[in-house]
Amino acid sequence: MPECVFAPWDDPNEKPLIRFRNVTKRFGEFVAIDDLTLDIYEREFFALLGPSGCGKTTMMRMLAGFEDPTEGAIELAGQNIAGVSANKRAVNMMFQSYALFPHLTIWDNIAFGLRRESSDKAAIAARVEDMLKLTRLEKFARRKPHQISGGQRQRVALARSLAKAPKLLLLDEPLGALDAKLREATQFELMDIQEKTGTTFVIVTHDQEEAMTVASRVAVMDEGRVMQVATPTDIYEAPNSAYVADFIGDVTLIAGTARARASAAQTPEPVATPEPQAAIRAPQPNALGIWLHDKVLAPVIGQRKDIVRQLPAPETPVAAAPADIPEGGISIDWADGQPPLIAADGDHALDGKPVKLALRPEKVAISKDRPQVVNALQGTVIDIAYLGNLSTYHVALADGTMIKAQTANTRRIARRDITWEDDVWVSWSGTAGVVLER
Amino acid sequence: MRRAVLIAIPYAWLLVLFLIPFAVVFKISLSDIALAIPPYTPTAKDGIWTMLSQLDFENFVFLTQDDLYWRAYLSSMQIAAISTVLTLLIGYPMAYAMARAPEAWRPTLLMLVILPFWTSFLIRVYAWVGILSGEGFLNQFLLWIGIIDTPLTILNTNWAVYIGIVYTYLPFMILPIYSALDRLDGSLIEAAEDLGCSRLKAFWLVTVPLSKNGIIAGCFLVFIPALGEFVIPSLLGGSGTLMIGKVLFEEFFSNRDWPVASAVAVILLIILVVPLVLFQRNQQRQTEAGG
Numbered sequence: 001m002p003e004c005v006f007a008p009w010d011d012p013n014e015k016p017l018i019r020f021r022n023v024t025k026r027f028g029e030f031v032a033i034d035d036l037t038l039d040i041y042e043r044e045f046f047a048l049l050g051p052s053g054c055g056k057t058t059m060m061r062m063l064a065g066f067e068d069p070t071e072g073a074i075e076l077a078g079q080n081i082a083g084v085s086a087n088k089r090a091v092n093m094m095f096q097s098y099a100l101f102p103h104l105t106i107w108d109n110i111a112f113g114l115r116r117e118s119s120d121k122a123a124i125a126a127r128v129e130d131m132l133k134l135t136r137l138e139k140f141a142r143r144k145p146h147q148i149s150g151g152q153r154q155r156v157a158l159a160r161s162l163a164k165a166p167k168l169l170l171l172d173e174p175l176g177a178l179d180a181k182l183r184e185a186t187q188f189e190l191m192d193i194q195e196k197t198g199t200t201f202v203i204v205t206h207d208q209e210e211a212m213t214v215a216s217r218v219a220v221m222d223e224g225r226v227m228q229v230a231t232p233t234d235i236y237e238a239p240n241s242a243y244v245a246d247f248i249g250d251v252t253l254i255a256g257t258a259r260a261r262a263s264a265a266q267t268p269e270p271v272a273t274p275e276p277q278a279a280i281r282a283p284q285p286n287a288l289g290i291w292l293h294d295k296v297l298a299p300v301i302g303q304r305k306d307i308v309r310q311l312p313a314p315e316t317p318v319a320a321a322p323a324d325i326p327e328g329g330i331s332i333d334w335a336d337g338q339p340p341l342i343a344a345d346g347d348h349a350l351d352g353k354p355v356k357l358a359l360r361p362e363k364v365a366i367s368k369d370r371p372q373v374v375n376a377l378q379g380t381v382i383d384i385a386y387l388g389n390l391s392t393y394h395v396a397l398a399d400g401t402m403i404k405a406q407t408a409n410t411r412r413i414a415r416r417d418i419t420w421e422d423d424v425w426v427s428w429s430g431t432a433g434v435v436l437e438r
Numbered sequence: 439m440r441r442a443v444l445i446a447i448p449y450a451w452l453l454v455l456f457l458i459p460f461a462v463v464f465k466i467s468l469s470d471i472a473l474a475i476p477p478y479t480p481t482a483k484d485g486i487w488t489m490l491s492q493l494d495f496e497n498f499v500f501l502t503q504d505d506l507y508w509r510a511y512l513s514s515m516q517i518a519a520i521s522t523v524l525t526l527l528i529g530y531p532m533a534y535a536m537a538r539a540p541e542a543w544r545p546t547l548l549m550l551v552i553l554p555f556w557t558s559f560l561i562r563v564y565a566w567v568g569i570l571s572g573e574g575f576l577n578q579f580l581l582w583i584g585i586i587d588t589p590l591t592i593l594n595t596n597w598a599v600y601i602g603i604v605y606t607y608l609p610f611m612i613l614p615i616y617s618a619l620d621r622l623d624g625s626l627i628e629a630a631e632d633l634g635c636s637r638l639k640a641f642w643l644v645t646v647p648l649s650k651n652g653i654i655a656g657c658f659l660v661f662i663p664a665l666g667e668f669v670i671p672s673l674l675g676g677s678g679t680l681m682i683g684k685v686l687f688e689e690f691f692s693n694r695d696w697p698v699a700s701a702v703a704v705i706l707l708i709i710l711v712v713p714l715v716l717f718q719r720n721q722q723r724q725t726e727a728g729g
Binding site: 064065066085086087088091092093095096097099101102103112113116117160161164 | 623625626628629630631632633634635636639643644647648650
């Protein structure tokens with residue numbers, strides 16, 4: 001992938017800036033972090049993503065120095081930082097509440113950290129001015145925190161935590177208090193600033209969209225464990241567990257048993273087999289038509305040799321599976337009386353094991369007629385979630401399974417042809433779903 | 439109309455309970471002592487114009503001539519100031535500990551601070567006589583553990599007055615400071631540490647400035663009543679303890695010199711107006727900053 005030139009995690013020679021090594025943190029009986037091992041590299045924008053109570057904030061507080069791990073070690077630039085107090089670490093934190101000092105002006109807030117380590121007034125002033133410029137706050141330098149807006153406060157907090165040029169900047173739900181529009185703008189601003197300063201950012205968030213937007217890599221956490229660490233693309237397109245698939249974005253999970261498929265292309269596909277009764281169903285000329293032909297037309301234009309008494313079936317029967325069915329992969333038996341689902345990139349090793357097929361709604365097509373793809377199931381539209389640009393259809397199959405299908409609303413709503421209670425086909429290609437073992 | 443009524447209530451309160459009594463006292467302070475009921479002249483019975491024409495500032499002039507009075511004012515201010523500082527030094531750590539205590543304990547701790555108010559103030563001050571006297575509990579305890587071999591003379595000295603004032607007014611110091619510290623966001627301290635402060639430095643640079651309003655309010659709440667305090671110096675203080683409250687009481691009840699006593703009271707009030715106005719301004723600023 002060309003956009004991923006920055007990938008130190010793939011380079012074995014690269015030394016991580018932060019290493020969690022078998023870190024466990026307990027609060028009494030409660031295990032907040034459970035035997036966690038994780039590397040974060042320099043210049044990364046790393047997101048810790050998870051529901052509240054998954055331990056992401058605890059991880060951040062351990063990095064900042066407000067908590068010590070119960071077991072294991074945390075290394076910053078190769079040095080164990082256990083026992084180094086918060087005020088001695090080259091790590092700064094941007095607090096969720098921003099924690100701006102209400103009795104100090106914006107200028108003094110930003111200068112606060114600088115004044116602790118040096119008394120060179122000119123150098124401090126220059127650095128503060130730089131930070132003000134970086135966060136576009138020059139006009140507000142003399143104001144107190146309660147005299148500026150939420151978005152400005154957020155930028156002050158960022159400027160203050162960046163002022164000391166830390167090796168690592170921690171951001172605890174930095175955009176949580178902002179409204180949706182401002183949050184989006186600020187996300188890009190954060191990415192800009194991260195790029196400009198070259199600081200390593202670790203961001204804690206429960207907002208998956210935010211994590212996907214800003215981060216170079218995302219760690220999805222649950223109950224003190226890291227479930228998956230990967231780039232946003234991989235997390236979304238290749239989740240390693242039902243938990244990750246379900247946590248990131250919208251997904252339909254279908255449980256079933258895997259069966260390895262033969263690699264031959266001509267393997268007959270149950271879903272694709274043409275129905276043999278095509279000839280019977282085909283329309284034929286009725287008695288009047290035959291009489292007209294025999295008694296009226298034949299004397300005039302002559303008897304036709306090739307009497308076509310039978311029209312071909314309206315739908316050309318499919319001789320074999322469509323050409324785009326890849327070979328191999330697995331098929332999943334998921335319900336009695338339903339054709340198995342085909343996952344062309346499924347691993348043969350899964351043969352006979354219970355698996356889940358994760359389907360993203362936008363990869364499932366919905367149509368009134370039967371489409372020519374490997375996986376097509378019939379159902380009824382139960383619900384339509386209209387999101388403006390997109391519509392998500394909730395389709396119930398015969399056995400009650402719900403499948404979500406998403407379409408872009410390229411037409412005005414009045415002209416859309418699928419509505420509630422319609423019988424429809426949901427379909428997806430052989431590579432659209434992800435086969436998950438857990 | 440409704441607004442006028444709403445505004446009228448506090449003004450009526452001020453008029454009836456402060457301005458009218460003050461006018462009466464001020465008028466008496468301009469009168470002369472007399473053997474009569476009431477013990478001063480002229481009164482309104484002599485007719486308004488006669489009364490007004492006979493008023494003079496004689497008593498105020500008298501106050502400046504006898505050095506007892508200004509020494510009493512100064513000594514009152516000194517005792518009130520020292521007591522305020524002592525109360526702050528004891529009250530601040532208590533308020534800090536309360537604000538840092540586990541959430542579940544705080545109502546109980548707050549209750550314990552307020553609890554003494556349920557007993558009569560006079561009885562509590564009397565109890566200190568029993569504690570501080572030559573044969574009191576404190577001396578007996580100190581003798582028993584062997585720190586001293588002769589009883590300390592605490593009662594009837596300024597020390598007893600300090601102890602009494604600190605004890606009595608401690609809740610007035612603790613409560614505003616506690617309320618300021620309780621509102622203090624813990625992440626501010628963490629932010630200060632994160633930016634390179636030691637614990638002590640963070641306390642000095644963040645906690646103290648942010649509880650400043652509480653400190654100021656507490657100091658005024660102690661200083662203002664302590665300045666005119668009468669019960670504590672008369673019960674615990676000695677003959678050497680000179681406080682204006684005591685002087686006032688003596689002028690009024692022993693000498694029955696109502697005009698001079700009123701003059702003393704008027705001067706005391708004028709002295710108190712300065713800190714009262716400052717206190718008001720502090721409260722107002724606090725409200726504005728909070729909003």
